[in-house]
Amino acid sequence: MRTEHYDVVVIGAGVSGLYALHHFRELGMSVRAYDDAPTVGGTWWHNRYPGARVDGPSAPLYGYTFSRELIEEWDWPETQAAQSDVLAYVQHVADRFDLHRDIQLETWIQAARYDESTQRWTVETDGGTRISAQFLICAVGALSTPNEPDIPGIDTFAGACLHTGSWPEEPVSFAGKRVGVIGTGSSGVQSIPEIAKEAEHVTVFQRTPQYTIPARNRPLEPEELEAVRTNWDKLLEGMKRPPPPDRPLAIQPGIGHSAYDDTPEERRAVYEKLWEIGTLGFVANNYPELLVNEEINLEVSAFIQGKIREIVEDPETADKLMPDHFYGTKRPILDDGYYETYNRDNVTLVDLRQDPIEEVTATGVRTASGEHPIDILVLATGFDAITGSMLRLDPKGRGGVSLKDKWSSRFHNYLGLMVSEFPNLFMIHGPGTPGVLYLMPLGAELETQWIADCVTRMREQGMGAVEPTHDAELAWDREVNAIAEKTLFPRTDSWYTGANIPGKPRHFSVHLGGPTYFHRIAAVADEGYEGFMFEGERSTGAASD
Numbered sequence: 156m157r158t159e160h161y162d163v164v165v166i167g168a169g170v171s172g173l174y175a176l177h178h179f180r181e182l183g184m185s186v187r188a189y190d191d192a193p194t195v196g197g198t199w200w201h202n203r204y205p206g207a208r209v210d211g212p213s214a215p216l217y218g219y220t221f222s223r224e225l226i227e228e229w230d231w232p233e234t235q236a237a238q239s240d241v242l243a244y245v246q247h248v249a250d251r252f253d254l255h256r257d258i259q260l261e262t263w264i265q266a267a268r269y270d271e272s273t274q275r276w277t278v279e280t281d282g283g284t285r286i287s288a289q290f291l292i293c294a295v296g297a298l299s300t301p302n303e304p305d306i307p308g309i310d311t312f313a314g315a316c317l318h319t320g321s322w323p324e325e326p327v328s329f330a331g332k333r334v335g336v337i338g339t340g341s342s343g344v345q346s347i348p349e350i351a352k353e354a355e356h357v358t359v360f361q362r363t364p365q366y367t368i369p370a371r372n373r374p375l376e377p378e379e380l381e382a383v384r385t386n387w388d389k390l391l392e393g394m395k396r397p398p399p400p401d402r403p404l405a406i407q408p409g410i411g412h413s414a415y416d417d418t419p420e421e422r423r424a425v426y427e428k429l430w431e432i433g434t435l436g437f438v439a440n441n442y443p444e445l446l447v448n449e450e451i452n453l454e455v456s457a458f459i460q461g462k463i464r465e466i467v468e469d470p471e472t473a474d475k476l477m478p479d480h481f482y483g484t485k486r487p488i489l490d491d492g493y494y495e496t497y498n499r500d501n502v503t504l505v506d507l508r509q510d511p512i513e514e515v516t517a518t519g520v521r522t523a524s525g526e527h528p529i530d531i532l533v534l535a536t537g538f539d540a541i542t543g544s545m546l547r548l549d550p551k552g553r554g555g556v557s558l559k560d561k562w563s564s565r566f567h568n569y570l571g572l573m574v575s576e577f578p579n580l581f582m583i584h585g586p587g588t589p590g591v592l593y594l595m596p597l598g599a600e601l602e603t604q605w606i607a608d609c610v611t612r613m614r615e616q617g618m619g620a621v622e623p624t625h626d627a628e629l630a631w632d633r634e635v636n637a638i639a640e641k642t643l644f645p646r647t648d649s650w651y652t653g654a655n656i657p658g659k660p661r662h663f664s665v666h667l668g669g670p671t672y673f674h675r676i677a678a679v680a681d682e683g684y685e686g687f688m689f690e691g692e693r694s695t696g697a698a699s700d
């Protein structure tokens with residue numbers, strides 16, 4: 156088998172992998188990136204379901220920050236860009252920075268193994284090529300391994316069965332079809348209103364009712380884009396600024412004063428105003444107590460529940476849609492007419508808590524109460540989030556140790572970037588990083604820059620390998636958890652805690668500090684990489700096949 160040699164191999168050509176490729180290449184290293192998709196874009200290729208779009212504002216919060224020219228030349232069309240626009244943006248970046256020549260698409264990396272004698276990784280493609288690199292960057296995506304539900308009979312379904320996270324390339328027509336949608340997380344909430352506009356009938360199978368806030372998406376005015384460009388330096392500084400010490404959580408909202416400074420009537424007026432404005436501002440501009448104080452959270456949750464009752468005409472359907480978790484402790488969802496969709500004659504809601512699915516048949520879905528005839532089945536069941544793609548890769552570290560074994564009960568890592576016994580393997584948006592609760596393009600840039608600084612230092616000092624100590628991992632685990640424990644997050648079953656995947660270890664694995672996290676990892680580097688072990692260079696390893 157032929158072996159190719161590089162300094163760095165990047166797995167994934169989404170937003171993170173592309174930046175890693177660009178950055179390492181700028182440092183003069185040989186880099187090759189691999190992705191299974193037929194185009195760059197990762198998430199934005201795989202999630203082509205109707206209604207898919209970002210939920211943070213496109214400009215300036217979604218997008219790369221490393222190139223001022225990019226900020227100047229790219230016009231986002233809407234406040235919350237649609238999947239096709241984000242994909243076009245990512246493809247533009249790949250063209251603009253001539254990244255394609257170092258990317259191999261439609262290539263699955265099926266194995267990755269560390270060789271202690273050469274201090275290098277060997278990865279193997281599904282096409283049978285071997286690639287050796289000193290450094291392995293896993294930009295495999297925190298939301299890229301679809302959660303395929305294990306429902307009896309699902310393989311016997313005769314119609315099309317589509318997963319929102321791996322949507323088919325050819326257009327899907329729902330016209331005249333009876334569509335079943337299983338799942339009401341972000342992808343379900345975004346797609347159900349769109350599918351209902353076209354389909355003959357939609358049956359929604361709901362396990363967990365959701366809170367969702369109006370997205371209020373609209374075209375971005377030229378003046379707004381101009382303002383982003385004029386104020387770019389200040390905006391970027393704001394995105395990187397750690398919260399003040401009395402607000403340790405990046406995601407802890409800040410209206411500027413405590414909820415207890417206002418009367419209940421004044422608070423209600425605040426919630427009404429935030430609801431009218433919509434967007435993730437409902438969280439970001441809420442009271443600082445929202446995600447840490449049960450009483451205030453329940454008040455906000457009750458406010459949204461009241462909105463559901465106002466919007467949904469049939470009281471029984473409204474009852475089924477009533478969420479019962481702390482608002483904001485699952486991924487906050489934005490919608491465009493989600494609750495209103497249940498007022499349509501062609502939409503039926505099945506509450507799986509009272510009427511569970513027994514099996515999928517060739518022609519429909521059978522729940523305890525009877526059969527629902529279905530022509531197209533949409534699985535909006537989300538992802539094996541944060542750790543799923545690393546576990547699918549299942550790299551083998553020192554002595555052949557497998558990541559699956561290492562992570563069988565807890566996702567041990569240090570700084571969210573490395574795992575002990577897996578030298579020279581770096582993760583982007585891994586467990587223990589702010590990942591999905593920060594601005595992911597900016598987070599990818601900052602993590603990559605940290606990794607590249609570490610690699611540069613190793614090369615300058617003749618080091619061949621780096622890995623964290625297990626003690627550092629244990630301390631990091633405690634640190635990430637200590638932050639989470641100050642909030643209501645760990646008290647809710649969610650994909651943040653792994654609760655959506657049967658058998659997955661229950662582990663809240665998101666660092667809630669946002670910019671604080673990036674200051675923390677910078678301090679570790681500045682103070683001599685405490686918690687890491689460096690090994691002198693043994694061999695270039697690149698010589699033999």
Ligand SMILES: Cc1cc2nc3c(=O)[nH]c(=O)nc-3n(C[C@H](O)[C@H](O)[C@H](O)COP(=O)(O)OP(=O)(O)OC[C@H]3O[C@@H](n4cnc5c(N)ncnc54)[C@H](O)[C@@H]3O)c2cc1C
Binds near residue numbers: 166217296
């Ligand atoms: C509908 C939706 C809306 C979102 N909205 C926002 C938002 O508003 N703001 C925000 O910050 N984030 C948002 N996200 C999160 C989004 O995932 C990130 O913003 C970002 O796109 C992640 O990029 P990535 O490169 O890290 O991972 P991905 O885009 O997931 O790319 C990883 C790539 O690696 C490939 N891969 C994995 N394993 C292998 C392997 N073994 N071999 C070959 N290829 C492999 C995957 O197939 C994928 O193509 C959203 C996600 C979704 C699904």
